[in-house]
Every structure is written in C-alpha cells, then in structure tokens.
Amino acid sequence: MKMKMFLAAAALLALLLSSSHAQDTGTKCKTTAQADLVLLVDGSWSIGRINFKTIRNFIARIVSVFDISPDRVQIGLAQYSGDPKTEWQLNAHSTKASLLDAIATLPYKGGTTMTGMALNFILQNNFKTSAGMRENSRKIGILITDGKSQDEIVFTSQSLRENGIELYAVGVNNADEDELRAIASDPDDIHMYNVNDFKFLVDIVDEITVNLCNSIKGPVPLSAVKNMNVYDETSTTMKVRWGAAEGATGYMMLYRAINATEPQLEQEVRVGGEVTDVQLVQLTPSTAYSISLYALHGDALEGTGVTCAASPSGAPNPQSGPP
Numbered sequence: 586m587k588m589k590m591f592l593a594a595a596a597l598l599a600l601l602l603s604s605s606h607a608q609d610t611g612t613k614c615k616t617t618a619q620a621d622l623v624l625l626v627d628g629s630w631s632i633g634r635i636n637f638k639t640i641r642n643f644i645a646r647i648v649s650v651f652d653i654s655p656d657r658v659q660i661g662l663a664q665y666s667g668d669p670k671t672e673w674q675l676n677a678h679s680t681k682a683s684l685l686d687a688i689a690t691l692p693y694k695g696g697t698t699m700t701g702m703a704l705n706f707i708l709q710n711n712f713k714t715s716a717g718m719r720e721n722s723r724k725i726g727i728l729i730t731d732g733k734s735q736d737e738i739v740f741t742s743q744s745l746r747e748n749g750i751e752l753y754a755v756g757v758n759n760a761d762e763d764e765l766r767a768i769a770s771d772p773d774d775i776h777m778y779n780v781n782d783f784k785f786l787v788d789i790v791d792e793i794t795v796n797l798c799n800s801i802k803g804p805v806p807l808s809a810v811k812n813m814n815v816y817d818e819t820s821t822t823m824k825v826r827w828g829a830a831e832g833a834t835g836y837m838m839l840y841r842a843i844n845a846t847e848p849q850l851e852q853e854v855r856v857g858g859e860v861t862d863v864q865l866v867q868l869t870p871s872t873a874y875s876i877s878l879y880a881l882h883g884d885a886l887e888g889t890g891v892t893c894a895a896s897p898s899g900a901p902n903p904q905s906g907p908p
C-alpha cells in the first residue's frame with residue numbers, strides 16, 4: 586500500500602517535472618528585457634463560442650513563447666463587447682502555468698463591439714502602476730477583434746500610442762482592415778494582421794510572436810514632455826510648467842528672446858526629474874521668448890576638450906582645419 590502511494594507520488598512528481606521542463610523549452614523569446622503586455626479580446630456575440638475557443642488557443646500559443654515572471658514579461662487581459670472588463674491585471678499571474686490556466690478558462694462575454702471604449706479602458710485601468718505596470722518596461726497592447734467598431738477608434742488609439750504603448754491589431758473574419766491600420770502602430774506590416782477565418786489564426790502565430798519578441802527586445806521608446814504652459818508673466822520673470830514625462834531623469838529648458846532690440850544668447854536651465862515647473866528670471870521687459878523643453882533620460886556623458894594655443898603668427902593651426 587505504502588509502496589503504491591510512493592509510486593503514485595513519484596509519477597506525479599515526474600509529471601510535474603516534465604511539464605515544467607516542457608514549459609522552459611516553450612520559451613522562444615529569450616531576453617532579459619521587461620515588457621508589460623495587455624491583450625484586449627473582443628468577446629462580442631459575432632465571435633461565437635467555438636471561435637472563442639480558437640482565440641483562447643491563439644492567445645495561449647502567443648503567451649507560451651515568453652518568459653513570464655514579475656521581472657520579465659507580464660501579461661494582463663481585458664475582454665470587451667459593449668462594456669470592457671479586466672479579466673486579470675498585469676501582476677495577477679507570476680508564472681506561465683497560472684497564466685495558461687487563466688487563458689484556458691477565460692469566459693466568453695457576448696455583446697456588441699465597442700473597440701474605442703475598450704482601448705480607452707485598458708489605458709485607464711490596465712496600463713497602471715497600481716496594476717503592476719513597471720515604469721521602464723516596454724508597453725504593448727494587442728487587440729484581437731472580429732468586427733467593425735461601433736464607436737470612435739482613431740483618437741483613442743492615438744492617445745495610447747502617445748502614452749508610449751505600442752499597439753498590435755489582429756483582425757479575424759469581418760474585421761475592417763482600415764480600422765486595424767488606424768489602431769496599429771506603424772509600420773503596419775509588423776503590427777497589423779487580418780485573417781479571413783478563425784482557423785487561419787494559427788498561421789500567423791509564429792510571425793506575430795517573432796515581431797512581439799523584437800518589440801520587447803528593442804529599446805524602450807523615450808517619452809517626451811507634454812502640455813507645457815507659460816503663466817504668471819511679470820516684466821522680468823515668467824513661470825513655465827509641464828506634464829511629467831514618464832521615466833525622465835531631468836529636464837533641460839532652452840529659452841531666448843525673439844525680438845529683443847539687442848541680440849541675446851540662448852539660456853539654459855536644468856532641473857531634476859521630480860521638478861515640473863520653473864521660474865525664468867532676469868528677463869527683458871516687453872519681449873517675446875521662445876522656450877524649448879526636453880525630457881532627459883539618463884545622465885549626460887561628460888568630458889573636456891582643450892583648444893590649442895594660437896600659433897605665434899596668429900594663423901590657425903593647420904592640423905585642426907579641414908583636410
């Protein structure tokens with residue numbers, strides 16, 4: 586009896602070991618980069634239960650390629666039809682096994698197709714540090730849909746891309762290709778897929794996973810400053826404030842009088858990443874200033890250079906001139 590139990594336990598252990606081994610070899614996208622992927626899945630009635638199962642398999646195939654863990658790739662999922670719903674957040678599943686379990690039991694929602702609302706929903710609810718999104722990760726959204734959206738998608742998808750989210754769009758069956766192009770990041774041949782039937786999803790799995798892997802390995806796009814505004818002008822000062830750029834380590838502001846009577850040099854102010862406003866002082870009254878603001882990512886590389894002594898004749902050193 587005891588022996589039988591032991592054998593059963595050993596068999597179970599062997600099974601566990603082999604399944605975790607199979608999982609490791611399934612990881613095809615080998616990278617130490619961090620990425621936060623949110624899948625946005627159309628669960629409208631037009632899909633149908635059988636096809637929804639095909640979508641689950643498609644997602645499982647994509648997921649199995651990545652190294653799922655809190656310090657590598659995290660994957661969240663939202664499902665939408667009329668109203669969008671978070672199925673799980675980025676930080677909900679810390680292993681591939683638990684993520685694959687969740688995908689296998691993903692319920693089918695049913696309803697209409699409000700893609701615009703759903704895109705906005707993932708920006709507001711899933712790409713959030715409170716949901717486990719990491720500041721410096723690569724951020725990627727993947728839309729899977731079978732129909733034409735019944736609401737606005739152009740501006741909504743643009744606002745996701747402006748927030749540093751790279752968008753992939755996968756269309757099946759009746760999806761509107763123009764709409765998929767409008768949603769997907771450029772270039773479209775990497776980010777947009779459209780197949781005529783659910784059964785063809787399997788044909789694009791390899792291509793999409795290779796492209797996703799390249800996106801994850803690529804550099805994190807640096808975010809720029811948004812919404813600069815100038816206020817509280819006096820005769821010799823003005824204040825400037827701006828919206829923080831994600832991940833910026835500092836800001837550099839260049840300003841120069843445009844129409845001063847005496848020509849003026851460009852001035853520079855640098856502040857740390859936590860600062861989002863400055864006051865410019867010692868300005869010339871009744872003068873327009875041009876202001877440029879740059880978000881800095883990482884420290885500047887510093888060095889020195891020393892010019893040579895002028896030659897006795899006063900002529901420039903021939904070696905330093907153009908050849």
Ligand SMILES: *[C@@H]1O[C@H](CO)[C@@H](O)[C@H](O)[C@H]1NC(C)=O
Pocket residue numbers: 844845846871872873
């Ligand atoms: C410079 O331009 C600003 C705004 O256009 C104007 O108010 C100001 O009088 C100008 N100053 C001079 C010196 O021309």
